[in-house]
Amino acid sequence: MKLSKANIYVLIKNAQKRFGLSYTTASELVEDFQNLLEKNDLKFIYDLNYAIFHRRNHKFTKNILNSIVETYVYLYAEATTQEDKDTVKINFEKLFDMIFIERCQYSKRLEEKSHKTQKILQHTTKRLNETLETQELMIANISHEMRTSLNAISGYLTIVNDRGILQGEDKQYLNKASHATRTLKALVSDILSITKINSGQLEIQKEDFWLDRMLLKCIDNIALMLKKKPKIQLQTDIEFIPFMVYGDQNHIMEIIINILSNAVKYTDNGYIKLKMDTHKLSEEDLMVNFIISDSGIGMTKEQVGNIFSPYSRFKTERQGLGLGMHIAHQLAKKLDGTLSVDSQYQSGSTFTFSIKMHISKKGKIDVADRKVCFFCEDKEQVVFQKRVEFLEKEGAYVELFDKENEFVNYLLTLEKDVPDFISISSSVDGYAKYDALIYYLKSLPIFKKTTFIAENISQHISLNYFDEVYEHFSPITLYIRNEHKSKQKNQKRYDISILAVDDTETNLDILKLFIAKQFPSVTLDLASGGYEAIGMFKIKKYDMVMVDLKMPGLNGFEVFEKLKKIGTLPPVYAFSADIYKSNIDKIEEVGFAGLIEKPLQPQKLYSIIERIADEADY
Amino acid sequence: MTMKIKILTCDELDKLEFEPTIIVGFYQSSNQTHFLRHYNALKDKYPHIDMIGCSSESNIYDKIPYIDNDSKCLFLCLQLVNDSYKIEILNHHEGIKLPDKNAYNTIMFTSQYFDNIEQWILDIQTTLEGGNLFGAIAGVNDTQKEKATVFYNGKFFDQEVLLWFIDSAYYRLDGLSIHQFQPVGFEFIVTKSIKDTIYELDHRPALKVLEEVVGSITPQNIQSFDFPFFLKRNDMISFDKSPLSSIKSIDRKSNSITLYRYVDEHDKLKLAIPLSSQEQEDKLKQFHEFHTQENSIAFLFNCVGIKAYLGMMEFVYLMDLKHHLNMPFVGFHSFGEIGPTKANTKSILHNQTISLAILTPIKDKV
Numbered sequence: 001m002k003l004s005k006a007n008i009y010v011l012i013k014n015a016q017k018r019f020g021l022s023y024t025t026a027s028e029l030v031e032d033f034q035n036l037l038e039k040n041d042l043k044f045i046y047d048l049n050y051a052i053f054h055r056r057n058h059k060f061t062k063n064i065l066n067s068i069v070e071t072y073v074y075l076y077a078e079a080t081t082q083e084d085k086d087t088v089k090i091n092f093e094k095l096f097d098m099i100f101i102e103r104c105q106y107s108k109r110l111e112e113k114s115h116k117t118q119k120i121l122q123h124t125t126k127r128l129n130e131t132l133e134t135q136e137l138m139i140a141n142i143s144h145e146m147r148t149s150l151n152a153i154s155g156y157l158t159i160v161n162d163r164g165i166l167q168g169e170d171k172q173y174l175n176k177a178s179h180a181t182r183t184l185k186a187l188v189s190d191i192l193s194i195t196k197i198n199s200g201q202l203e204i205q206k207e208d209f210w211l212d213r214m215l216l217k218c219i220d221n222i223a224l225m226l227k228k229k230p231k232i233q234l235q236t237d238i239e240f241i242p243f244m245v246y247g248d249q250n251h252i253m254e255i256i257i258n259i260l261s262n263a264v265k266y267t268d269n270g271y272i273k274l275k276m277d278t279h280k281l282s283e284e285d286l287m288v289n290f291i292i293s294d295s296g297i298g299m300t301k302e303q304v305g306n307i308f309s310p311y312s313r314f315k316t317e318r319q320g321l322g323l324g325m326h327i328a329h330q331l332a333k334k335l336d337g338t339l340s341v342d343s344q345y346q347s348g349s350t351f352t353f354s355i356k357m358h359i360s361k362k363g364k365i366d367v368a369d370r371k372v373c374f375f376c377e378d379k380e381q382v383v384f385q386k387r388v389e390f391l392e393k394e395g396a397y398v399e400l401f402d403k404e405n406e407f408v409n410y411l412l413t414l415e416k417d418v419p420d421f422i423s424i425s426s427s428v429d430g431y432a433k434y435d436a437l438i439y440y441l442k443s444l445p446i447f448k449k450t451t452f453i454a455e456n457i458s459q460h461i462s463l464n465y466f467d468e469v470y471e472h473f474s475p476i477t478l479y480i481r482n483e484h485k486s487k488q489k490n491q492k493r494y495d496i497s498i499l500a501v502d503d504t505e506t507n508l509d510i511l512k513l514f515i516a517k518q519f520p521s522v523t524l525d526l527a528s529g530g531y532e533a534i535g536m537f538k539i540k541k542y543d544m545v546m547v548d549l550k551m552p553g554l555n556g557f558e559v560f561e562k563l564k565k566i567g568t569l570p571p572v573y574a575f576s577a578d579i580y581k582s583n584i585d586k587i588e589e590v591g592f593a594g595l596i597e598k599p600l601q602p603q604k605l606y607s608i609i610e611r612i613a614d615e616a617d618y
Numbered sequence: 619m620t621m622k623i624k625i626l627t628c629d630e631l632d633k634l635e636f637e638p639t640i641i642v643g644f645y646q647s648s649n650q651t652h653f654l655r656h657y658n659a660l661k662d663k664y665p666h667i668d669m670i671g672c673s674s675e676s677n678i679y680d681k682i683p684y685i686d687n688d689s690k691c692l693f694l695c696l697q698l699v700n701d702s703y704k705i706e707i708l709n710h711h712e713g714i715k716l717p718d719k720n721a722y723n724t725i726m727f728t729s730q731y732f733d734n735i736e737q738w739i740l741d742i743q744t745t746l747e748g749g750n751l752f753g754a755i756a757g758v759n760d761t762q763k764e765k766a767t768v769f770y771n772g773k774f775f776d777q778e779v780l781l782w783f784i785d786s787a788y789y790r791l792d793g794l795s796i797h798q799f800q801p802v803g804f805e806f807i808v809t810k811s812i813k814d815t816i817y818e819l820d821h822r823p824a825l826k827v828l829e830e831v832v833g834s835i836t837p838q839n840i841q842s843f844d845f846p847f848f849l850k851r852n853d854m855i856s857f858d859k860s861p862l863s864s865i866k867s868i869d870r871k872s873n874s875i876t877l878y879r880y881v882d883e884h885d886k887l888k889l890a891i892p893l894s895s896q897e898q899e900d901k902l903k904q905f906h907e908f909h910t911q912e913n914s915i916a917f918l919f920n921c922v923g924i925k926a927y928l929g930m931m932e933f934v935y936l937m938d939l940k941h942h943l944n945m946p947f948v949g950f951h952s953f954g955e956i957g958p959t960k961a962n963t964k965s966i967l968h969n970q971t972i973s974l975a976i977l978t979p980i981k982d983k984v
Contacts, residue, residue, distance in 0.1 A: 042682050050937045102930040109842075109929065110895070116832065116844060117891040123831045124803035131804075 001037050001087040007078055008034070011071065018067050033071075037091055045098050052099065068095060136195050140578070143192050144550075147577035148504065150188065151599035154181045155510030162517070185599060190323040193254075194310070197330045202251075203584055204335070208360040209249045211288065212238055213475045215276060218256045222264055223471065231269035239277045240390040240476045242365035245286060246358040251331050255339065256290055258328040259351045263294040266349070270295025286357050293350040299343040307341055328353075367479050368395035373419040375407040376400070377426050384425065384455075391479065404430075411441060418446045421479055423453040424466075431463060438465040453478065494519040494613045496543035500526050501533040501559060502575060503551040507598070511546070514602050519609060530554025534562050542570050544612050546596060549576040549583070557590060564591075571612060621789075621979040622697035623915045625679055625948045628656060628690050637664055638695040640703065642782075643671035644950045647757065647764030649690040650774055656691060657772060670705060670780055671769030672727040673756045674950030675922050680940050684933040685925070685951075694915065694948045699983075704783040707770045711777070714738050716745045722783040723791035725917065725975065726753030726956060729766045729776045731814075731879060736967055738779070739956060743964050749786040751965045752793055752975030754919035755954035758866065758878070766953075788983045792908065793916075793975035795957030795968055798898040799890035801848045801857035803831065808885045814866065815876045819887065823873030831889060835868055843923030846970050847877070850886040857888045859959065861968040864923050878954060878969050890970075902935060905974055906942040914978040918949030923970040925951050935972075945976070 003011070008030055015026040035041035052061050072092045079085040157178045160166065166174050196202045215238060226234060256274075263272045275291040299307065308329035332339035337355030372391055376384050392398050399419065401407035411422075424434050431454055441447045442465060453474050454466040463469055468478065498515070502508050508526045515524050525540070527533035530553055537545070545563065549556030556574055563569060571593035576583065587595050596605060622636045641660060645653035650673070657669050677686040686692065704717055710732035724742050728735065735755075742751050757766025759776060767774040784791060806827060810818035819827040829835060832845050839845060843864045850860040867876045893901065908916070918939075925932055939947070955973035958965045 046682050046684075046933065046937065050934055053931075053934045053938070098930065106929050106931045109927070113844070113892055113927075119833050120802060120831055120889055120891055127804055 001075075001079065001084040003034050003037065003075075004078075007075065010074065014067070014070070018063060036095075037087060042098075045095055048095075049099050052103075065100070068092065068099075132198075136198075139191060139195050143188050143195075144577040146184075146188050147598050148507070150181060150185050151577070152504070152506035152510065154178070154185060154599060155506070155513070157181060159510075159513050187323075190327060193327050194323065194330070197327070197334060202331075202334055204248050205250060206246055206248050208244045208246050208362045210244055210363070210475060210477050211276065211278075212240060212473075213477060214249055214253060215256070215274065216470075216472065216475055218253055218260060219274070219472055221253075221257045222260045225261060225264045226272075229264060229268065232264065232267055233271045234472065235271055235273040236472055237273065237275040238386065238473065240387060241278055241286075242390075242394055242476075244360035244363035245288070246360045247355070248335055251335060252355065255328045255331050255335075255337075255353055256292070258324040259290075259292045259339075259353065262324060263292055263296060263349070263351075267294045267296030270348070280359075281356065284359055286359050288355055288357055290353045290355075291350060292353075293348060295348045298345045298347045298349055299341075300345050304341055304343050308339070363477070365394055365476065365480055367391055370396040370421065370479050371399075371417060371419045372396050372421045372423065372479060373399040373410075374401065375404075375422070375424045375426070376402055377404070377430065387473070387476065390476065396479065408437070411437070414446065416446070418450055420449065421451050421453060423455055423474060425454075425456045431457065431466075435463045435465050451478070494609065495521045496609070496613050497523040497525065497540065498544045498546065498609070499533060499536060499540075499542045500524060500546045500575070501528075501530065501551070501556075502526075502546075502548040503528055504548070507548065507575075510600060514600065514605065515609070518602070518606050519613075522609065530556075530559040530562070533559055534566070537563055538566055544570050544609070545572040546575045547572060549574050549578065549587075557586070560590060560592065573608065620913050621915075621977075622695075623913070623946060624695045625681075625946050626693045626695060627686075628652070628693075631656060631660065631693065634695055636695075636697050638667055639698045639700065640696050641667055641669045642694040642696070642948075643669060643691055643769065644674045644677045644694075644948070645671060645691040645769075646676065647673040647766055650764075650767065652690045653769070654772070654774075656693070657769075660693075661772070668705060669769070669771055670727070670782060672754070672780070672950065673729070673764075673766045673768070674952070675757070676925070676951045677948075678918050678920060678936065678950055679948045680936070680946050684936040692948055696915070699785075699788050702785040702788040705770060706781045706783070707768070707773075707775055708779050708781065709777055710734065710738075710779050714741055716742065717783050719785075720746050721748035721786045722746045723749035723786050723789065723977075724751045724753070725782040725784070725791070726751065726779065727756065727768045727782075728753070728779040729756050729768050730759045731755055731954060732779070733813075733880065736879075739965060739967055742781075746783070749784075750791045750793070750958075750975075751956060752791065752917065752919075752973060753956035754950070754952035754973070755967075756950075756952065758953050784977065788980055790978045790980060791975055792978070793957055793973065794904060794908075794961065795955055795959050795965075795971040795973040796901055796904060797862050797890075797959070797968065797971045798893050798901060799846060799848075799862060799970065800893055801860075801888040802891045803889055805850070805857070806887045808881050808883055808887065811881045811883055811885075814878070814880050815869075815874050816881050816887075817872060817874045824875045825868055825870065825873040828875060835865075840865055840867060842926045843921075843970060846890045846923070847887045848890050849877075849879070849881065850888070851882070857886075859963075860888075861966050862890055862970045864921075864969040879967065902938075902972070905939055905972075908974065908976055909942055909944050910976075910978065911944065912978050912981075914945045914976050916943060916945055916947035916949075917975040917977070918947045919952045919955045919957075919971075919973040919975075920949065921955060921968075921970045921972070922951045922953060924972055939974075947974075 011030045011033065012023065012026045015021055015029050016023065021029065032041070032044035032047065036044040048064065052064065072088065075088045076085055079088055157174065161174060161178065219234065226232060260272070260274065272292070272294045277289050279287040281287050307325050310323055310326040329339050332353055332355070335355055337353060339351065339353045341349060341351050343349035374384060374388060388398050388400055399410070401410065424431070426434060438452045451467045452465065453468045453470065454463055455470045455474055457469060457471050468474060500508060500511050505528065508528070512524055512526065515522055525536055527536055530551060533547070547556040547559050554562070556576070560572055563572065574587045574592045574595045575598065576595060577598040584595060594608070596608065622638070624634055624636070626634060643653060653671065660667060660669065677692045678684065679686065679692055704722070706715060708715060710728070724746060726742070739751065756768065759765050765776040767776045768778055768780040770780055806819040808816050808819060809821045816824040818824055828845070835845065846862045846864045848857045848860045849863045850857055863877045863879050865875055866878050868874070869876070892898065920932070928935065954967055954969055955971045956965050956967050957971070957973040957975065
């Protein structure tokens with residue numbers, strides 16, 4: 001088909017208008033099109049196709065499509081013979097086929113490839129998950145064995161250290177061995193935590209607790225680390241709330257302790273500040289923010305970006321493997337909380353952990369009838385101020401002294417309305433002086449019901465007559481006690497019998513040494529296997545039983561079942577290094593009173609024994 | 619004297635305006651007679667020329683229609699410096715023979731895959747340290763009706779390897795092999811194999827193992843060169859740097875997979891999946907770095923798998939290459955390509971690559 005001058009003119013004008021081309025470019029384009037129609041030269045089609053690929057513009061492609069249709073309609077109408085009409089038709093079919101149909105076929109092929117790729121990826125993911133599960137199981141088993149061995153090593157090291165028989169160089173070696181064991185224990189514990197989090201085995205255990213008491217426990221946890229860095233001052237700024245909260249205390253503590261430990265690790269002098277504030281979301285919910293800032297070495301932008309990645313530790317000479325912040329971050333996510341960081345290189349860092357907690361219906365503070373007296377040599381202390389404000393708001397009567405002579409004169413001249421609590425924050429010498437004064441006051445009948453509290457004790461001082469001694473601040477729940485408990489209380493109560501069953505001799509040795517050290521009056525009988533334990537249980541009444549779960553012959557669960565059949569069971573605790581959710585679930589399901597973890601955490605064991613002894617007494 | 623270059627189709631041979639020293643021809647196997655007739659005509663006209671060639675699945679060049687399924691033959695006519703190249707036709711059952719002087723670049727055309735091809739590739743690069751090596755495999759003679767061949771001065775060879783040694787004192791040969799895949803998933807260890815056929819992967823029937831991952835493999839999948847592998851021979855290199863290899867056939871009776879290359883027991887395989895479209899395009903842009911103002915010619919060896927994958931879109935990529943290279947190119951669709959995947963690394967034999975080899979005269983010498 002030969003285009004007429006009029007046709008060419010119309011096509012050039014259309015191309016100019018539709019694509020904004022110059023007259024020359026539009027003429028060249030139309031000439032290529034003319035060559036397609038007249039000489040079957042495919043240049044026009046190829047160039048058009050390339051232009052679509054090159055531009056990657058949906059509008060442009062649509063414009064071309066519209067232009068093709070328009071031109072076809074125009075030329076088909078203009079064609080005067082059937083032959084010309086056929087030429088137009090054939091060439092437009094070719095044009096359409098090469099530009100659009102081929103492209104659609106290519107897209108279809110890509111889609112098919114994509115399906116195949118998806119299938120490969122699905123299979124790979126499935127196999128990867130299976131492998132991870134196997135590895136996880138392997139890690140769990142290895143960790144179990146490592147924990148058992150570490151339990152023995154650290155236990156024996158503690159005993160040797162406590163006996164004080166090693167001197168000089170030998171003692172240094174012992175300290176180094178203890179230090180290495182602690183590091184290894186922390187690592188095993190971190191690996192187990194990560195494995196548990198990643199495998200969805202992390203068990204959320206919610207309970208009612210007091211936030212300020214929890215923070216005190218966190219501070220206790222880093223106390224030893226802090227003592228090694230005397231140039232750091234730990235500051236607290238706690239907002240007291242008059243009710244308990246309901247949440248996963250242990251994991252929240254783990255996050256806070258991790259951040260605090262990190263702060264101590266990367267701060268050599270200056271301060272570490274622990275702040276807690278709350279925001280009531282509704283009658284049931286509370287948003288709690290824990291803000292931990294320090295004046296440490298801080299982080300660069302790159303380090304901030306990597307801080308929550310595993311093994312992100314950037315100062316290699318510092319202790320640890322860098323898993324702590326990764327665990328804290330993962331834990332925060334699992335608890336539906338957030339953990340963020342803000343840091344200035346060489347100025348310090350601020351970590352903010354925010355979490356929503358339920359307001360518990362238990363343990364509401366009621367201090368309306370309480371009289372509390374504070375003596376603080378440093379009136380500006382934020383901790384005291386916040387507490388005074390809180391107690392006054394809750395209806396307590398508060399007396400506040402900051403001058404020693406006024407305070408002593410007040411105590412010595414009191415005849416009635418004696419405070420229920422007298423809280424003293426002083427200097428090192430001051431505490432010793434007030435300890436003597438308290439000795440005198442306690443001899444007076446009017447002070448019989450008063451609780452004397454020492455707070456903000458920065459150094460270890462031996463105080464004999466204070467009823468409560470707090471290194472940092474006293475918890476708010478102290479003020480709702482009905483009567484104070486003396487420090488020398490109830491030692492005689494721990495007169496109970498315990499049966500411990502474990503096939504590993506070292507575990508039993510350590511258990512025996514730890515219990516004997518803390519509770520000399522507790523009777524501990526040891527059995528090295530299930531049948532031996534059953535025999536002993538038949539002939540003696542026990543207040544508590546501890547059974548290792550993994551033993552040859554009868555395992556812990558089987559021993560438990562057999563003991564149940566003998567008679568009424570005392571609290572039976574599972575003794576195990578396998579702290580996976582599935583194992584914990586099984587322990588609960590069969591009726592164990594609880595789990596005592598290996599390696600042995602003496603404080604936890606002691607609190608269980610104390611509780612059982614208390615219950616036995618009543 | 620500069621290097622004179624002209625790419626001509628059969629119909630254009632009378633348009634040659636200079637006397638070539640060597641002509642490189644590409645022809646479909648079914649068109650050998652046609653190609654020979656042109657050779658005779660050219661030889662009559664230019665009695666001193668050398669003419670080498672290689673059969674092809676289809677030809678590629680830098681003019682519309684770029685991929686020439688119909689045209690019978692393509693001729694790259696070159697006027698090179700006298701005595702600046704050597705040509706050897708070697709039977710692959712016999713040993714390799716290399717020039718005494720080591721400063722040669724090499725272009726290698728082989729009619730088909732042969733047992734020692736990878737050793738030859740290694741030997742050439744070890745002996746001729748002064749130059750680079752590129753090349754391609756013409757066909758698969760056990761499946762094709764028409765035997766793939768190489769051509770040298772009037773004769774076709776179906777068991778031979780053609781080695782074209784080009785003096786590196788006069789000409790540079792640079793280039794790259796680019797594929798568009800990435801390794802994925804777990805590696806499989808070849809535990810039983812004979813030649814190019816794998817019978818067991820991880821001590822289990824090979825086909826069964828593979829189909830567990832990719833699903834049922836159809837003849838269409840094989841024809842489309844789906845499911846290529848990365849094949850790792852040496853523990854020192856990563857899968858990323860290992861060559862790609864395609865499946866040639868499967869046998870359900872013996873549960874085996876046959877590749878386009880030999881496989882040894884203990885070789886490791888990983889499945890390859892395509893990169894994203896954007897990554898593919900970005901990777902192809904590496905060719906743009908070869909853009910030159912110099913008088914160069916590019917040889918392009920595209921795997922038949924690339925053609926099957928891209929279809930008509932392949933010419934769009936070729937147009938893009940043409941826009942960016944600023945030099946003529948000619949080549950064909952091959953069943954194996956030889957080239958390096960990164961600059962300054964050794965050339966290896968792959969499948970599913972686009973391999974570009976650029977011949978450039980050295981200024982002061984030519």
